[in-house]
Amino acid sequence: MFLSKSKLKQLSTLSLLGISTLYFAQEKNLKNITKLTFGGDNAEAYFSPNSKMLTMQVTNPAIGAQCDQIFLYDLTQKPAESNLKMVSTGKGRTTCSFFMPDGKHIIYASTHKSSEACPPKPAPRKDGKYLWPVYSDFEIYEADLNGNITKQLTDSKGYDAEAVVSPDGKKIAFTSTRSGDLEIWIMDIDGKNLKQLTRGLGYDGGAFFSHDSKKLVFRSSRPKTEEEIKDYKELLAENLVAPTAMEIYTMNIDGSDLKQITNLGKANWAPYFHPSDKKIIFSSNYHSTRGYDFQLYMIDLDGKNLQQITYESEFNAFAMFSPDGKKLVFASNRQGEKQHETNVFIADWIDNDPAELVNEDQLKKHISYLASDELKGRLAGSEGETKAANYLSAEFKKLGLKPYEGKDFIQNFEYDVKLNPHDDKSSTQVKGKNVIAVLDNKAEKTIVIGAHYDHLGLNEHHNSTLANSEGQIHNGADDNASGSAAVLELARLFSQNKTKEKVNYVFALFSGEEDGLMGSKKLAETIKTKYPNTVFMINMDMVGRLNKDKDLTVGGVGTSPILPDLVKKYKPAGINLALDESGVGPSDHTSFYLKDIPVLFLFTGTHTDYHKPSDDADKINYPGEKVITNYIFNLANALSDEKEIPFVKTKISTTKAVPKYKVTLGIMPSYADSKDGMTIDGVMDGRPAANAGIEQGDVLTKIGKCEVKEVYSYMDCLSKINSGEEHSVTVKRNGEEKILNVKF
Secondary structure: OOOOHHHHHHHHHOEEEOOOOOOOOOOOOEEEEEEOOOOOEEEEEEEOOOOOEEEEEEEEHHHOEEEEEEEEEEOOOOOOHHHEEEOOOOOOOEEEEEEOOOOOEEEEEEOOOOOOOOOOOOOOOOOOOOOEEOOOOOEEEEEEOOOOEEEEOOOOOOOEEEEEEOOOOOEEEEEEOOOOOOEEEEEEOOOOOOEEOOOOOOOEEEEEEOOOOOEEEEEEOOOOOHHHHHHHHHHHHOOEEOOOOEEEEEEEOOOOOOEEOOOOOOEEEEEEEOOOOOEEEEEEOOOOOOOOOOEEEEEEOOOOOOEEOOOOOOOEEEEEEOOOOOEEEEEEOOOOOOOOOEEEEEEEEOOOOHHHOOOHHHHHHHHHHHOOHHHOOOEOOOHHHHHHHHHHHHHHHHOOOEEOOOOOOEEEEEEEEEOOOOOHHHEEEEEEEEEEEEEOOOOOEEEEEEEEOOEOEOOOOOOOOOOOOOOOOEOOHHHHHHHHHHHHHHHHHHHHOOOOOOEEEEEEEEOOHHHOOHHHHHHHHHHHHHOOOEEEEEEEOOOOOOOOOOEEEEEOOOOOOOHHHHHHHOOOOOOEEEEEOOOOOOOOHHHHHOOOOOEEEEEOOOOOOOOOOOOOHHHOOHHHHHHHHHHHHHHHHHHHHOOOOOOOOOOOOOOOOOOOOOOOOOEEEOOOOOOOOEEEEEEOOOOHHHHHOOOOOOEEEEEOOEEOOOHHHHHHHHHOOOOOOEEEEEEEEOOEEEEEEEEO
């Protein structure tokens, strides 16, 4: 991203939107979603062997279920409350039902033998901690479909629940505290030959068998610190657990080959095997930055290829595939008539095209090479730029894409750049190379997906934000190897998938961006000659540093009336969008906007490594970049389906006029936000600041009596000073205020 005054003010002119999940077009794996229950809390719905029935847990006073009870649901009838039939005793609290192999019996856990009353839920705690009760009176029973208990399968002191049956009908797995901790056990279908499978401290539960009956998937908490262990044991002594930190595990049914599948943080639970037994569907809130939000995810058994399945509502869990793999049943808060109402839904399951899954390893590979010292910062016109262009061209060739022009993927261009903006004689010519590939779908419309791949080299063009950094390699991992890697990955997704899109895609990697959008200007001048109906341009510049709050800037949303709704509609879970209407900004989309082409610009924000040698590949948030790349894939697909994308001119964001000043302090200001002044990122040798003892890291707050809050007020203060004057300069150093005398 080139250094621009508009960039300095960009973040302050954006409207940060905590957009709730109001749009759900992204649920591509779920078709014909149908609501089965109507009111109350309905969950843990599981199929009968013939897929014609469900057994589920229901609390709904309107149908006589004051406390959790087990009901059957007849899927052969149209969805209605009348399809529900209670098959538990109606006494105590029941949970975790599952069909037996004959389809004529179910198993479930119940407290009714100890007391017919409904055991109370945990009282609210002063610390607000969310807790699950682990009722010690739960035992596992078998019952017929008329509600008659035919067998008691467990009879031990403590919690016995969460029982499931293996598809081959030979085993039952369940969770028990009989060993003193919440562990997974297995027994024969008749309740004999009990064996403990897990032994690590923590809550192991919610197990399900693989379709070949050889493995179990489950979720587990694993307290590690002394404080966590102490809290876990104290809560368990009260028959309570805090289900806020859980990961997904698998193991063989004899307890061997224990593997942790997820390492996402927060609560990952309710897992179930995909029909292939090579993936796991589960519920997680790992993405959430604000409040309660659980969505369904899918992940490979090796912990790779995480993909989000649901987007609607703030609770989706308890997913189970039908025995034939064609249906998915799950519980959700969607379409509820009352707040927090949970209902059961069923949908046709549609598997993904594997070629459309964003590959995090590919993103890392591309960024690691482009931001390596071998390329010496990829300065436009340099040997490093040529090496980068050769790499990008080879990647496009592997994908079978065709060149934009000529026999290779290179578009040459030339421009002059002043090495000293105050000296006309310092101008030098630069020969740059765009790398451009085309996915020709023989369509009428064309969309450009682009990013710049050049950076600052060894600071030959003096665009670094670090003082005295000439000769140091500026690798530009975020700026903009991150955007270039995303373009390559999107080119792979669109060219290798099974779908022929309704548009042509031009994948453009620009050079000369850091010197003023030179490469994108070249393409923008020719694109409508070769592809007259170019209807859109998507630009990614610095998309590799998604922060802990998951703030993503999307610019250009005012360039077409369809865009505000579209960017919200496909927003990834947990992402907080900051929307900017302007089609003009400090990056390559501007070149296309000025040719009356609607644009979007994606940007994860500035940071202290911006335009410095420290912008390296090890600082990239690769999972975050994967989310953004998938977001763009969805947006590009949605744009391809639009009949028209009208262009609208936007108001250019007003920026403060740059004041004229006759003096310099000799510092490099920080472009990151600061609340208490302007941080000094560098001090130039032999200049007024260095002579006065100002140091890198100081926060400048005043020049004389003139207050400094950010770059513009700093320049305002400088504009009032004449050469030769002396003024006091106030800085904060390690929290302590210092006043230094500076001769300008």
